[in-house]
Amino acid sequence: MLILFILLFFLLAFGLTYFMRVYALKKNIIDNPNERSSHSVPTPRGGGVAVVLSYLIGLVVLLYLDQISTYFALTLMSAGFIIALLGFLDDRGHINSMLRLAIHFLVAMGVVVGFGGFSEITVFNGVELGFFADIIAVLFLVWLLNLYNFMDGINGIASVEAITSTLSMAVIYLVLNKIVDEKSLILLAACVFGFLLWNFPKAKIFMGDACSGFLGLILGILALIALKQDTALFCAWLICLGVFIVDATFTLIRRIFSGYKMYDAHRSHTYQILSRKLNSHTPVTLGIAAVNILWLFPVAYFVATQNYAYPELGILIAYFPLIILAIIFKAGNQNA
Template sequence: MSMLSLFIFFLLAFAMTYFMRTYALKKNIIDNPNERSSHNVPTPRGGGVAVVCSYLLALAVLIYNQQLTLHIGLTLIAAGFVIALLGFLDDHGHINSMLRLAIHFLVAISVVISLGGFSEVTAFNGLVLGFSANIIAVLFLVWLLNLYNFMDGINGIASVEAITTVVSMAILYYVLNTTLNSDILWLLAACVFGFLLWNFPKAKIFMGDACSGFLGLTLGILALIALKENLALFCAWIICLGVFVVDATYTLIKRVLSGYKMYDAHRSHSYQILSRKWGSHTPVTLAVAAINLLWLLPLAYYTVTQPLAYPEFMVLVAYLPLILIAMKLKAGHPDA
């Protein structure tokens, strides 16, 4: 993948975000602050459509140039388009949460089938998961899709998480000289960066559900494709996504155990608590980038380069400090 190609798609996403901002202002597609919000100024939303459109075009170009197999490319395009369209419609008007979740499951099931299933996957040094691996894969995609939406709450955080994750994995692909295509990772980073400049440090437009769900699903599919290669590489993906996985999962479990509904609006994620404590979104987003590059990336590198009997153990090592941070901040607590 040439630098020129990356620059072209960066510019495309950047320009399209400008047009999406103009469109949102004209159509009054505004995110007004509520009890879940971490912002206090009405801001146009839906800018992430630029990421979706530019990345889907990038995938089509890779397929045309025979740099990406038709099967993998169409799986990413079809699934991503459906989820992005669903999010776009939800941004323009409310869609019933149960209908939305049902579509999430249908898309996830279709992806797992398209990838050939995961019944052959073994874990913990020889444990054959069989058909249950397919169920786990579906739940993984649905949860990652939704948690990315939950975590898209302050300036730049969803974009920075995506960029640092895919860049980290692209580096690991290069180190391993894997057969997996790293071009799709670099292109995703370029497209997201084009949007990020409109969203950080001061948000001129928000990403919206169309893109947050799209990113969560896309990252999940890329992780499952890596699982087809080897378990350690999949664990590296899970490690690199650790900040979002831990914060969203810990907060949800804490709230459900406290009697709250899963989709109740709230501001008790670790990142939201920190943004209030520190009085700004910027240092929180930069802290996420630092954790991803200085803590999670080295652990992911160790996981894929060392002949570990249990690469799953490295996921626990990576997550433990993040869990302790969530506990310290009282994430999910009603008074947080």
């Protein structure tokens, strides 16, 4: 039944992506190349709406079948819908960046308050963060939401990151027999895969802000839910999302220190530099998939399952080679 359920929503996302492509072409919702772009051909955008609709419908079905907790489902659906709608409106017409960011913070604060806060969380084997944990949780959600937008720049990259991260964590949850709705993770991977076939290796339609922000928020919420259960599980989430977190954060920090504004358009992420050097998106996206599966997943698995006193050190181990790569390829350097 689970296989049939997943297949059904994969097909739904695949079909809805086709209709979104027709709609985007009809309404002239086209992504034209600019100074930030890694593509050279005008391409319809907004196809990720298919992922959003499919996933939200899937959550409703899981809720109806009593296969997912009510509060968990409602949190994902309400917060995800607001961010997806905001992104869709931004795709259709520009929304002031400060207004958009303010809404991001309001949604993030709503999620954290809804979870009852994180003041009880300890790190490094007993260090209590208190109220600062709530602030960090809000910032984490807003940053992951936005960095996913920043990193959605070449064919298949955002989809591959979501698929590998959710499936990796689903395996960890199943092995640990944790009380968590892993079906929601597998559902998300299936919906994203339905879109991926339209976006990779050659993009017939782009994801758009409606879905990239949605994915960042949903993955962030799933990670915070893990934090409520076990710090090591949260560390595992951070490890699985390492490629996006390291590339976006390293690039942003370097650009800020170089005098650029946070939202200045650019093409200086590691993945963008690599795609130019290789003159292709495909090997970069496949390389990220390989790093996620062959490096980050094993590290995340051991951190989550071995009961280390300091699981936070696993993040440093996982991120170290990614940081080295960002340095080697001069991420954040406008002239790289």
